[in-house]
Amino acid sequence: MKKSALVALAGIAAVSVALTGCGRTDPGTEGGDDAAGFAADASIGVALPDQTSENWVLAGDLFENGLEEAGFDGNVQYAGSSNAVGDQQQQIQTMIDSGVEVIVIGAADTNQLAAQLEAADAAGVTVIAYDRLIQNSDLVDYYVAFDNFHVGELQAQSLLEGLEERFPGQEPWNVELFSGSADDSNSAVFFDGAMSVLQPAIDDGTINIVSGQTSVQQTATEDWAAENAQNRMDTILQTSYQGIQLHGVLSPNDNLARAILTSADNAGLETPVVTGQDSEVASVESIVAGVQYSTIYKDTRALVAATIDMVSQLQAGEEVTTTGESDNGVTEVPSNLLEPVIVTQANAAEAYAENPDLEPLTQP
Ligand code: GAL
Numbered sequence: 001m002k003k004s005a006l007v008a009l010a011g012i013a014a015v016s017v018a019l020t021g022c023g024r025t026d027p028g029t030e031g032g033d034d035a036a037g038f039a040a041d042a043s044i045g046v047a048l049p050d051q052t053s054e055n056w057v058l059a060g061d062l063f064e065n066g067l068e069e070a071g072f073d074g075n076v077q078y079a080g081s082s083n084a085v086g087d088q089q090q091q092i093q094t095m096i097d098s099g100v101e102v103i104v105i106g107a108a109d110t111n112q113l114a115a116q117l118e119a120a121d122a123a124g125v126t127v128i129a130y131d132r133l134i135q136n137s138d139l140v141d142y143y144v145a146f147d148n149f150h151v152g153e154l155q156a157q158s159l160l161e162g163l164e165e166r167f168p169g170q171e172p173w174n175v176e177l178f179s180g181s182a183d184d185s186n187s188a189v190f191f192d193g194a195m196s197v198l199q200p201a202i203d204d205g206t207i208n209i210v211s212g213q214t215s216v217q218q219t220a221t222e223d224w225a226a227e228n229a230q231n232r233m234d235t236i237l238q239t240s241y242q243g244i245q246l247h248g249v250l251s252p253n254d255n256l257a258r259a260i261l262t263s264a265d266n267a268g269l270e271t272p273v274v275t276g277q278d279s280e281v282a283s284v285e286s287i288v289a290g291v292q293y294s295t296i297y298k299d300t301r302a303l304v305a306a307t308i309d310m311v312s313q314l315q316a317g318e319e320v321t322t323t324g325e326s327d328n329g330v331t332e333v334p335s336n337l338l339e340p341v342i343v344t345q346a347n348a349a350e351a352y353a354e355n356p357d358l359e360p361l362t363q364p
Pocket of ligand 1: 052053055131132180184186224253277278
């Protein structure tokens with residue numbers, strides 16, 4: 001809590017401490033240090049990255065409305081696409097200067113916020129990492145996200161299932177691997193989760209990575225940009241797939257999945273099994289039509305709601321809901337991780353039954 005606010009709210013804080021019998025009641029790890037009750041109409045900053053997938057667009061609107069409904073004064077900002085890191089650093093500093101109590105950060109670059117977290121700490125601002133875990137700082141108070149390692153596991157399991165379904169008896173299946181942007185700490189987590197499932201299949205010869213590119217560095221897609229994935233797929237098909245069928249591709253999200261499918265289509269290949277993530281409208285349509293094989297449903301409404309709940313718990317000085325801790329390189333950050341859901345043509349209607357935007361896409 002900021003010192004000025006502390007003085008102003010000393011009376012209220014005393015009452016709240018007396019009522020709850022404690023100040024901060026979080027699990028007491030190194031990461032948590034700040035607010036234990038602040039004004040019910042406090043300013044809350046939300047710094048989101050460039051809009052690299054639909055979930056980020058949705059999150060902004062949901063935070064605007066949800067924070068207002070919860071009684072807070074929300075300030076939601078997106079980093080621009082041309083200078084995302086610099087924009088976001090500036091936006092966070094401005095939020096701190098304007099007196100926010102909490103900043104929710106969907107990092108543009110999970111390694112480049114050290115100075116901003118120092119400033120937040122000095123001002124007594126609580127930092128919640130949203131969706132992407134900010135790395136190598138012990139000043140991240142909390143993390144709210146889907147279980148990203150499990151996302152990767154689910155993607156890889158669906159890839160193997162899809163290969164069996166679409167190309168039965170054709171082992172070894174020819175497969176290529178894609179990972180996300182290196183400046184996003186999620187990329188390696190998704191990839192590690194996927195490789196925990198795929199490595200045994202590579203080792204026993206069930207799948208063959210024809211290009212030989214199997215590391216997170218070799219498979220990275222800068223900026224999560226579709227054209228970068230399409231270019232890499234085009235190059236691999238030209239160099240390694242003359243006269244060979246590509247059976248499957250591990251794609252870390254939907255935006256890249258569609259680019260990879262376009263590349264395979266341009267090369268005249270039979271549609272490979274391609275995974276995805278985010279349940280983007282065009283990909284859900286593609287899955288229902290039998291083209292893209294799978295996606296992951298991470299309900300953004302649930303993630304934003306869990307984050308706003310956390311802000312409300314901090315505001316009330318209540319215990320913060322956590323499911324465990326996440327290692328960011330220097331500390332274990334108290335985390336609330338939600339469960340992702342794998343979606344294929346077979347379960348799309350069921351998976352999106354509660355989502356008014358996606359459910360209609362699953363109907364014939
Ligand atoms: C990740 C996020 C994914 C995807 C990607 C590109 O950090 O977890 O859902 O959206 O960024 O935007």
